[in-house]
Amino acid sequence: MYPDKTAKVNAHAYSLQLPVALTIFSASLLFAYFETITHMMPAWSNLRGPYSHSFLLTALVFSLLWRDRYSLMSSPPSFSPGLTIGLLATSLLWFLFWAANIISGQILAVYFLFTLGFWSIFGEGSYRKLLPTLGLLLFALPLWQPIQPALQNIATTAVQLLISAMDIPVYVEGNRITIPNGIFEIEGGCSGIGFLLVSLSLSGYLSIYDRVGMGRAIRTLALSALVALLANWIRIYLIILVGFYEGMDHPLIADHVGFGWIVYSVLFFPFLYYVTKTTLQPSKAQALPLLPSPRISISYILLIVFLTTFASIAAFALTLLSQTKSPAPYVLPNSLLSFQKSAVTHSFWQPVFKSPDHVEQSIYRGASGSEIQAFTVSYLNQHQNSEVINLHNSFTGENFKVIKKTTRTVPNDPPSNVTELILQDPLGNVSVIWYWYYIGKTRTHTESGAKIHEVLQKMLGNTNAVVIALLVSCNNAACVDARTRLGRVAADQNFSNAMEGKKHL
Secondary structure, X not given: OOOOHHHHHHHOOHHHHXXXXXXXXXXXXXXHOHHHHHHOHHXXXXXXXXXXXXXXXXXXXXXXXXXXXXXXXXXOOOOOHHHHHHHHHHHHHHHHHHHOOOHHHHHHHHHHHHHHHHHHHHOHHHHHHHHHHHHHHHHOOOOOHHHHHHHHHHHHHHHHHHHHHOOOOOEEEOOEEEEOOEEEEOOHHHOOHHXXXXXXXXXXXXXXXXXXXXXXXXXXXXXXXXXXXXHHHHHHHHHHHHHHHHOOOOHHHHOOHHHHHHHHHHHHHHHHHHHHHOOOOOOHHHOOOXXXXXXXXXXHHHHHHHHHHHHHHHHHHHHHHOOOOOOOOOOOOOEEOOEEEEEOOOOOOOOEOOOOOEEEEXXXXXXXXXXXXXXXXXXXXXXXXXXXXXXXXXXXXXXXEEEEEEEEEXXXXXXXXXXXXXXXXOOOOEEEEEEEEEEOOEXXXXXXXXXXXXXXXXXXXXXXXXXXXXXXXXXXXXXXXHHHHHHHHHOOHHHHHHHOOOOOO
16 A cells, blocks of 8 residues: 555656666676575475475565565665675675685575665665565575584473373483383484474564564564474474384384474464464554655666675686696505505494595504504595585594594604594593694694685685594503504604605605
8 A cells, every 4th residue: 555646656766777776686696606595495495304494485575575665665775885895795705605615604695695785775774674574584594503403402301301201211311312112313303493493484474574563573483482392392202102102113203204293283373373363463653654765776786786796706706717626636655654554344433524535544554563543535626515624524433432632743844733532432442533634735733724724725726635534542541652653653754745746655
């Protein structure tokens, strides 16, 4: 509805300029950040994943923007130094995350660029009105994995209390719940993050649709989050009861995704109906004014588009021009001092690295019968989810737990540092690992150092990386003898010779 015919006629001034501006900006954003945007699609398309609601939420957000389109054109866009700095700084931030292969940072940077684009097109006044609506998109972005461990722990504790109340024998270790019939593990998919995001998305949408006050909206979001978590705890509890009374071979134990949504719907939709009748009542005082809208300058839009995409396109061009041919995979030397390399037939030590180009694990045996295990991984062209620094990578594997982590100095020329891990296996045996990285040909021993050098080397076109790890069993927890042996072997020049492309000695 329009307050008068003048507002409708003047709003028509945007009929050509606004679609052109939005089209140019959207096309530029998609072109410059295509790799990041498409990375979200698998998460959105996974119907069994926590982001399966994202396409629907995106449509709901744009429906809100369409509903308020004339009100949002009530303030003219104008040049802002802060906006210009924000666009350039966010583009640069995206590039740094891209060089570091940190996809969550890339997605967040693109989101902020997207919202700043609305500021540039609609003006600061309208942008402030847009913020709650655009904020809904955060619940669609695949950025919420870091809260999964906390949700898993909370769910485990809640379910343990529910089972204990039924006088069912239960033992909990970590996120594993053991009952007489078997073991249930509260994995990431059982954390309830999918239910939580759907609840926040729907309650947030209804709050904005009815234009309720900030206090009401926050209360609704908090209550909807609590209902979502409660539904997940009840779901897990019921599944465990089925396993206890019906046996672990019951079909519901193997596939309970659909059952989870049924439990969630039984709890959440009555709650949603209740809050729409009580809390989510439209506030007339919050209605947006419908004012005549000014014309927008296409030259201004072109300037903003240029500032938005210049940093990223220039960075892409520089990176492509500096790309070099990937080197050959790193191969462990045939000998280290008096130790001779031999193949590994079986090892309790199983490091895990995701999507490497080359993996080698060998045993070096000395004349006295002493042994050192060596492990190396090569990445010829690091990219997202195929890199030495990744959350899924592990030097210890599943058979060891880390007792202590520290830095040691190797007495070579010049001295260099390695990271030391003191490990213990389930039988109580102690081992020690020394490891370090080569990013390009730059040596570092810390994960943060490897990530920084990854960014710097990628700008120079060097996308290869190598990790080297050595393991020795200890006679006691002090690991003095093992550390002495590692110090001699790690100082062997053959390691650095191999990285410099020299012949193994």
